[in-house]
Amino acid sequence: MNTDLQDYSHKRFNVLTGEWVLVSPHRAKRPWQGQNEAVNNEVRPSHDKSCYLCAGNTRINGEINPDYKDVFVFTNDFAALQTSSKSFNVNDGLLIAQSEQGICKVICFSPDHSKSLADMAPKDIEKVVLTWQKEYKELGENPLINYVQIFENKGAVMGCSNPHPHGQIWSQSTLPNEVYKKDLQQRNYFETNKASLLKNYISQELIQKERIIFENEAFVVLVPFWAIWPFETMIVPKKHQTSILDIENTESLLFAEAIAVITKAYDKLFNTSFPYSSGIHQAPTNGEANSHWHWHMSFYPPLLRSATVKKFMVGYEMFGSPQRDITPEIAAKMVRDLVG
């Protein structure tokens, strides 16, 4: 272990995005006098009459949800992207814009209003994984769609407006900024090294071990060396797989196990239903081979030191670079100790 990284201010390079994060380990002792977040640990009923995601209830557009038993997918009633949207371009000097088309969906993970992924058994999470695969495939086959972003916002502090367990998919014609960066970095690495960037990265991590939280036959869960959020983690397949369609039969349950392990450990950390945004970055569906891609799922949780104190990405972070106090190695140890 490099102790300089635990003691002195430094920046770490994110090999996946080509950007830096500032780490200030000595600052972890700073007292907090700012805003406290509300904690909502109320026990929810299994079915809530007023929830527009519960089975049998009516949504805002008048549609009635089916009496679903596991996973339920529908097109977002307030979709940010639509396929029927007009095509146009603006190229007026320094004012540059392009129309963007797409399809936005909502995925209910379970009919049980009271649950989150952390409360679900791996075999039930596996049904969500299989749905992600189906949606990625179907959406990707649409000629209008070249990228499929699967994500979840969990918790009110993450802008989630309904506690019913659910995630979203926004799929669109062009690559979003974050995907574009990772596409570039992985492509450059693959061309130079004839190997997957993330495969080589996790080989290194599996030897050093200090940032590893959990592994099974097919997946590793770790705090990346360049993590931005205090308890950020990443689930990476051990094999070089470009998208979740490469997941082989028994591996979907192993992926579900990895999701179960990390979300359960998170809930234990501050004894609260742990908020986060999670997302899967994977190969664009633009018809190219995209062999340079190695898919992965990331968790960006905002909590810093308790259920009520979060890290604010403001000021310096907005105008400069992301910044963290607690090191990725300490965060990894804290989460690892809660596994199992």
Next chain:
Amino acid sequence: MNTDLQDYSHKRFNVLTGEWVLVSPHRAKRPWQGQNEAVNNEVRPSHDKSCYLCAGNTRINGEINPDYKDVFVFTNDFAALQTSSKSFNVNDGLLIAQSEQGICKVICFSPDHSKSLADMAPKDIEKVVLTWQKEYKELGENPLINYVQIFENKGAVMGCSNPHPHGQIWSQSTLPNEVYKKDLQQRNYFETNKASLLKNYISQELIQKERIIFENEAFVVLVPFWAIWPFETMIVPKKHQTSILDIENTESLLFAEAIAVITKAYDKLFNTSFPYSSGIHQAPTNGEANSHWHWHMSFYPPLLRSATVKKFMVGYEMFGSPQRDITPEIAAKMVRDLVG
């Protein structure tokens, strides 16, 4: 006015960073069922015995603040960057890190605990501007410092832990991510066009007018075409100036006037002390000419449609691109109508 931009999903290109923002105008009607922010409009006393920024009070490290009358600067007691920090490098396969040195300061804008910039007269804000100039110059002359980031976090929702009017400066050896992007884009434009990117941009905006909020002889305040935050704005000098050291005599008061105008209009928008992070991007202090730089001050306010409903940059925004519903043109009109 291009009406397609008001009606259909599209992405806009940020010529300063080279990145895109997704705009979904039709989505502005989405009802909000999520978290509401706390509003704190309590009237504060002019002096608060428990405030570590008020004149005469003792700070956490035992130092006593002087009996200051206008602006007061000191080194951050919990500095994320320090000059005494050890130098080292990590170059271990895909684990790449570099030590980072710097100086962090806190600037109290006024001894009056009850005020914010929005409540201060331009002649008092001018004293803050003159302090920014002095600090930028002095810090920039330190051979360890190659970039000086001036910023303010205002409001608890922006991670500000003390309502006393104050901002910060984090200065460091290398360019932070956001500055690096703007450096590159402005350099490329300057080399190709032999002109300042922002000067040409504001010329275009001053003709179109729909995104302009205010102008005086020396400055223009506008919602940039590529604004991310609902009511994001930018103050740009009309002349090509690389840093705030280029501000000429009478212009410092005109800059202060621009700050007063926009912060006052913000406070009127939702009848609340309007939270934001603001920051000045300007030429690095690395000893190069940096003629491609055109300094500017940006405001990133999170509120979306009332004092309690903010825009969450989560999920899609974290994994994809920033996204907004209300268009920059509508936001500009709303703020412009409150000026004066």
